[in-house]
């Protein structure tokens with residue numbers, strides 16, 4: 384198999400991460416976490432797996448039709464272009480990584496990673512509502528970035544590389560640029576031909592959801608408790624608008640009072656930051672204009688990162704009762720998730736990063752379209768048979 388330089392790098396980093404993972408699980412502190420490892424992760428977590436190749440990783444985890452370096456003959460530079468474009472975007476707007484990670488989650492959670500969230504019309508008919516218009520997606524960002532990357536790829540290979548693969552690769556590259564771990568992304572996804580408005584309303588968790596509903600929504604998509612808690616660690620990076628905690632701070636469940644579980648000193652701090660003042664806390668850069676008219680922004684994690692974005696600070700916030708969203712803090716509401724939060728908070732982030740890698744591989748492969756399913760869009764926001 385002929386591989387380009389980036390291919391070799393992926394192969395080596397993949398092998399390295401398998402070796403690192405197998406080393407970490409020899410660490411007794413990890414054994415506590417590893418004891419409930421789901422079987423689909425045995426390849427990455429097997430202590431004897433240091434010689435496992437990308438090929439066997441692929442065979443074990445990939446849905447049929449996805450493969451390592453799918454575009455190696457049809458568009459050999461595709462992954463390099465995505466990576467360098469993403470690096471350019473990130474150097475100008477370092478909040479782009481978080482925006483893409485959230486966009487990717489909202490895409491994969493509704494009918495799989497098929498780029499349906501990018502569509503501006505559905506069924507080739509603008510009278511249908513689209514996922515983008517559904518309430519949980521109204522504050523998504525990163526659409527323009529995907530378009531910029533897609534245009535660059537299309538310049539070299541027309542109609543070959545799917546938007547679904549571009550989001551998956553750009554998200555992974557963005558995570559690495561934000562200080563997060565590398566994970567292998569197989570390619571060969573195809574784009575959906577329609578958008579799923581109703582499903583987006585029903586299936587994407589809300590910031591006010593309780594732990595029962597959160598676990599149920601993730602279980603429906605095949606994620607266990609541990610995977611759910613590690614996925615929410617994505618909130619280690621990024622920002623949120625104060626609108627999502629306004630009720631918690633001032634009128635929790637229509638009581639006219641704040642959420643009684645928020646510690647008084649944290650409540651005061653958050654109230655000072657979230658007063659509906661549009662001017663002083665708005666984020667600068669690329670996304671500012673998209674948010675004009677919205678209230679101010681807060682870091683999603685109230686604790687400070689030790690440096691790299693993807694450490695344990697999100698979980699430390701939760702331990703201290705300083706989760707910003709009601710849904711975040713709900714991870715402490717039941718022992719089965721609280722014990723995972725404690726475990727992830729107990730080190731420099733290694734436990735979390737290792738699990739995050741595995742769960743990102745899993746979500747990247749969720750219900751993908753491959754082979755002759757769907758298609759490859761030329762413009763990510765327009766379906767193949769567009770009404771425009």
Ligand code: HEM
Nearest residue numbers: 481482484485488522588589590614617621622623624710
């Ligand atoms: C219970 C589940 C979840 C809920 C209720 C939730 C809710 C939210 C909300 C309300 C925001 C703020 C959006 C804004 O102000 O524009 C946000 C941001 C974010 N979410 Fe989640 N989320 C959940 C799970 C996830 C997962 C699983 C991921 C990724 C794997 C993720 C990644 C992110 C990222 C990276 C941001 C920051 C976006 C930015 O800075 O532009 N979230 N989330």
